[in-house]
Amino acid sequence: MYKALTEILMEHEDPSQLPLEIWVGDSHEIMRGVHKYLRRLKKLDLVLPPVVIFPGHPLQISSLSDYIMMPTLLNCYRFRIKVVLKLGKKYHWLFKWTRRLIFGQFPKDRKYGYLVLSPQSTVGRKLHAKALKDDEAYDELTQKWRPYWEMCYIEAGSGNFSASIANRLDLVKRASFFAHGKQAKLITGGGIRTKEQVEGLVKAGSDLIVVSSVLEKADHPKELMKQFLQAVKHQ
Template sequence: MTAVDKVLLDNRGKNVFILLDPDKVLKEKDTYAKNLQRACSGIASVLVGGSTGFSQCEVNETIDLVRSVCNKPVIIFPGSPAHVTPKADAILFMSLLNSRKTKFIIEDQLEGSLLVWKYGLEALPTAYLIVGEGGTAGWIGDANPIPFEKPEILLMYVLAAKYLGFKYVYIEAGSGAKRHVPPEMVKAVKNVVGNDVFLIVGGGIRTIETAKSLLNAGADGIVLGTLFERDPDRAIEIINSITREKSMR
């Protein structure tokens, strides 16, 4: 087991990831730095990435900012091979399995693979699955989103991901989604795959109740992006509340 992988697996069911979009962070560096410093102790890791509007240069600048205030691992959440950088600790090496385009399933990965190898990055093999409205990631990635009311289709994808050897599955409702992934959908998947894959759930998580219901349903980690950007106090409240529960267990 590798370093970041171990940190995440040791903290199953309690990981909170903050997602930083370089395009937004670099416009308000001081604010993000201050808020990240406040959030740092309670989070598992910082994901840096997004779908549009930046390249390696901005990813690097964002990682420098993270390192200046927070000592948690930085994981690239790539929207393209141009986001791969040696400055990160690890990368969600993702395949968007329900894309209609081979570009997002295997072609970008071919280009990215050499960079990951050259930079010696820890690759976390991740099946990326778009559900519900899917947001920008779904649109850019030309996904065929899995409807919330069809957990059995999600389960088929997760099982296929498991049998193909993916260790991580990221269930994505889309950044800023009106509806987050329903906990019942997470539960249906967890009941079948157990701990065979590490489940990350993101998109539209805005309240403590939602965050806890997803973790209780079997998510190994949840992602907070838009909330941390728009209402950092609330995001930090969620993080602190999950941390408090962790220490009581």
């Protein structure tokens, strides 16, 4: 997938204007090449879109990112995960200072609410998430909203195509209206496979759409990436 992304970036005079962000993270292992991957990206000598770490572990950090996602888990019933998350928030300042020393600036935290709708997914299993219907999910989001969040992320089924956020458009519309009323952005993800699903999510009010598994498994990820980008541009 790195090769496909690199080719797309190099085909544009100013890739920073592409309607995408580069999220790097891994929910399976502690440090599977996050910093190495970002180092390769930075060597392209291009003006990149925002580079964001979406960490699956407190040690999954790099001094080369622009942002790091700092979640508040709304549907987590696993004590160990909550402890690990708190530890990550406590000492992520180490990587921030590394960036400060190298580049003269801090990466920015993105504080957001993270709502997982299904236990039948990679993230859902790890969090021991509870299955939520649309009304339950909306109540969870609105009742636990924090005024300092700049985003909320609703994920229906990471790594599990049978539970796609694209099948929950009514919830996306309601959540989008609520988040935008709070001057926050709505992120959606999980089980996304087609450009039509991306188009539907954009129309429903999603500001950012996270796509990963289908690109990692695709025979021609570059073409699929282009389809997704076109779907976003045309909305």
